[in-house]
Amino acid sequence: MQSQDVILGMLMKASLSGYEIKQHFETLFSHFYNASFGTIYPTLNRMERDGLLTKRSLAQVGKPNKNIYTITAKGRQAFYRYLESDIQETEVKSDFMLRLFFGEWADRDRTIQWLEDGIRRHERTLAKLYADREQWAAKLSPTQRVCLNIGIANTEGALQQLREGLAELQSGAGRRS
Secondary structure: OOHHHHHHHHHHHOOEEHHHHHHHHHOOOOOOOOOOHHHHHHHHHHHHHOOOEEEEEEEEOOEEEEEEEEEOHHHHHHHHHHHHOOOOOOOOOOHHHHHHHOHHHOOHHHHHHHHHHHHHHHHHHHHHHHHHHHHHHHHOOHHHHHHHHHHHHHHHHHHHHHHHHHHHHHHOOOOOO
16 A cells, blocks of 8 residues: 555545645544655656646636646556555554553653553544544445544544553552562
8 A cells, every 4th residue: 555545546536636635644544544745745746747647737816826636547547456456464653552562661650651641642533533423424435434433443442451551550550570
């Protein structure tokens, strides 16, 4: 899975501006795919050169021109090839989880702080996922609903584990000997 595959998928439904594509990465896809501003625009340029999409410039009053991207027949073929390819193993990289794993060598108060911060982050994520589900409910396909519900279930499960871990550490049960 590459940023190109995600962008092609976005463009299957409608033409989008670069800003709209960036917004989708920051909202709809933010819980399971990460792409920075520095990745999106070079990818769009390469995809245009490769004939996977076209770009047209739309003049705006009082603002810079807006580039609108549209998928081509070649881009549709590339997207369908992606959908037919084998699913890759999930790759997880988490500084938070790595620190927790090695937390036995950290100060107890510091690990408690990590867990409290993790709980707050997961609570914010869960609130956003619930809001997204409510906001997008009428527009989501059945598979998109499944995807969002998996994100909610994963976040709820992680939040429960963080709360239990925090309680264990605070009770002194998780101390090093």
